[in-house]
Amino acid sequence: MPRPVLSSTSSRRPSRGATPGSATSGVPAMLRALGVRPSRRLGQNFLIDPRVAERIASLVSDAREPVLEIGPGLGALTTLLARTGRPLVAVEVDFRLAEALEATLAPWPAARVLRGDILEQRLEEFVGADAGARVTVVGNLPYSITTPAIEWILAQGPRVRRAVLMVQREYAERLAAAPGTKAYGSLTVFVSLHAEIETLFRASPGAFHPRPDVESVVLDLRPRPWPDTSGEERALAERLARAGVGTRRKTVVNSLARGMEIDAARVRELLASAGIEAERRGETLGVDEWIRLARVWRGVGRA
Ligand code: SAM
Numbered sequence: 569m570p571r572p573v574l575s576s577t578s579s580r581r582p583s584r585g586a587t588p589g590s591a592t593s594g595v596p597a598m599l600r601a602l603g604v605r606p607s608r609r610l611g612q613n614f615l616i617d618p619r620v621a622e623r624i625a626s627l628v629s630d631a632r633e634p635v636l637e638i639g640p641g642l643g644a645l646t647t648l649l650a651r652t653g654r655p656l657v658a659v660e661v662d663f664r665l666a667e668a669l670e671a672t673l674a675p676w677p678a679a680r681v682l683r684g685d686i687l688e689q690r691l692e693e694f695v696g697a698d699a700g701a702r703v704t705v706v707g708n709l710p711y712s713i714t715t716p717a718i719e720w721i722l723a724q725g726p727r728v729r730r731a732v733l734m735v736q737r738e739y740a741e742r743l744a745a746a747p748g749t750k751a752y753g754s755l756t757v758f759v760s761l762h763a764e765i766e767t768l769f770r771a772s773p774g775a776f777h778p779r780p781d782v783e784s785v786v787l788d789l790r791p792r793p794w795p796d797t798s799g800e801e802r803a804l805a806e807r808l809a810r811a812g813v814g815t816r817r818k819t820v821v822n823s824l825a826r827g828m829e830i831d832a833a834r835v836r837e838l839l840a841s842a843g844i845e846a847e848r849r850g851e852t853l854g855v856d857e858w859i860r861l862a863r864v865w866r867g868v869g870r871a
Contacts, residue, residue, distance in 0.1 A: 591643040591672065592618045595777045598642055602664050606778050610662060611710025615644035617775035624786060625649055627732050627768070628704055636694060638686045638707030638717055643669045645706060650679035657694045659686045687716050691724045705731040711780075714739055715755065722762040722791065731789040732768075740767055740785035748852040757809035760855045761802050763789045797859055805855075805862035812850035812858075820853060821846035838864050 591598075595614045599606065606612040615621050625648035628635060632654055640646040640658035642665060650656050656679040660666040666683040673679045682689070695701045705728055709717050714735050721731050735743075738751075743759050744767055745751035759765065766788040773779045797805075811827025812820050821839060825832040839846045842861040844853065853861075 591647045592616050592621050595642060595644075598668075602668055604662070604664050607662070609712060611639070611712045612641065612662070613708075613711075613776040613778060613780045614641050615708055615775060616777045617771070620771045620775045621645055621648055623769065624706065624708075624732060624734070627786075627788070628706060630654075633729075634695075634701070634703045636691070636703050636705050638705065639710050640669055640681070641665055641708070643672045645708065646679065647672060649706065650676040653678055656680070657682055659684060659689055661685045687713065687720055691727055695727055702727055702729040704729055705733070707731070708734040708784075711736055711739075718759060718789070721789070722759070726791065726793070728791055730791070731763075731787075733787050733789060734771065734784050735787060736780075737770065737783040737785045740787055743787065747854045748849075752813075752851050754810045754813040757813060757855060757858060758806055759789075761792075761806055761809075761858070763791050765789050797863075801859060801862045801866060804866055805858040808861055808865065809850075809853075809858045812853065817849065819847050820844065820850040823850045838868065 592615055595616045599614075604612075606614070621644045624645055628649060631652035634655040635649050635657075637646055637649065637656065637658040640660050641662075643658075646656070646658050646669060650673055653676060656676075658669065658673075658679070659682045660669060661684060663683050666681045670681045673681065682694075691703070695703060705721050707717065718731075718733070721728055742751045742753060742755055743765050745753070745756045768786045768788055771784045771786065773781065773783065775784070808824065808828070812823045821832055821835050824830070824835045824839075828835070836846045839861065842857070842864045844857055844861060
């Protein structure tokens with residue numbers, strides 16, 4: 569029999585009377601009872617608006633779909649996701665919250681809590697040996713680790729089918745920015761090289777406890793299959809974009825010559841071969857152009 573995706577292995581203590589699906593109500597009281605003062609460092613802004621939690625959970629519509637949750641906290645999303653009986657692993661770094669959540673999840677044996685830092689986990693350990701197995705990642709992301717968490721997700725390759733993520737609104741704007749706009753930068757290019765992003769809806773500061781200073785946005789991030797580009801081409805496109813977009817107001821030829829440590833005249837030739845004007849600013853190049861340039865660059869073995 570194939571090993572189940574996101575198998576549940578933890579033993580669990582009996583529930584302490586948690587009401588399934590109620591993890592958004594009474595959050596301040598629950599924190600007090602646990603002796604937890606929300607930590608800024610850990611990005612602990614807990615969802616208290618059940619409509620937002622329901623809306624996120626409803627996006628993961630296949631009731632059998634295996635889910636990996638990043639930072640479940642008190643379980644606002646976890647309980648809603650677990651109640652379908654789907655396999656679920658929730659990775660929580662704060663041991664006090666993880667322990668409380670283990671008790672809350674007791675009614676759903678396919679759901680388990682893993683205590684630890686998501687950035688130190690290996691997806692293979694949850695997914696098992698089945699190479700074709702794919703998971704959906706869900707997370708109201710701690711703001712302090714938004715970029716490393718997205719890098720972690722993208723590094724898992726096709727094993728992540730999609731990620732439904734709550735992030736700061738300004739951050740979402742950077743990810744979805746069009747070339748040439750102020751918000752566009754190497755982060756935009758990096759994420760766009762690996763995934764398609766759709767902004768789904770906003771959540772106001774009042775949806776959280778403690779109340780953050782900023783609005784949040786829920787994103788749907790779908791890793792791209794890129795059937796016509798190799799991993800090496802994408803990695804090189806990423807390197808070129810980091811060099812070429814990082815220095816605003818410089819022409820792409822000058823940024824690349826400096827960032828890639830290569831003669832400007834040669835860069836000019838490579839840009840011409842890729843059909844890109846050398847005098848453009850790096851931040852106006854789209855993802856497809858970075859890929860095109862990477863192909864030419866790689867073809868001449870200069871990187
Ligand atoms: N999902 C809960 C909710 O929506 O109410 C909590 C979200 S809160 C914004 C972020 C959570 O991520 C906190 O519970 C925090 O302890 C946890 N966290 C922070 N850094 C983490 C890390 N590196 N790995 C796993 N969890 C982390």
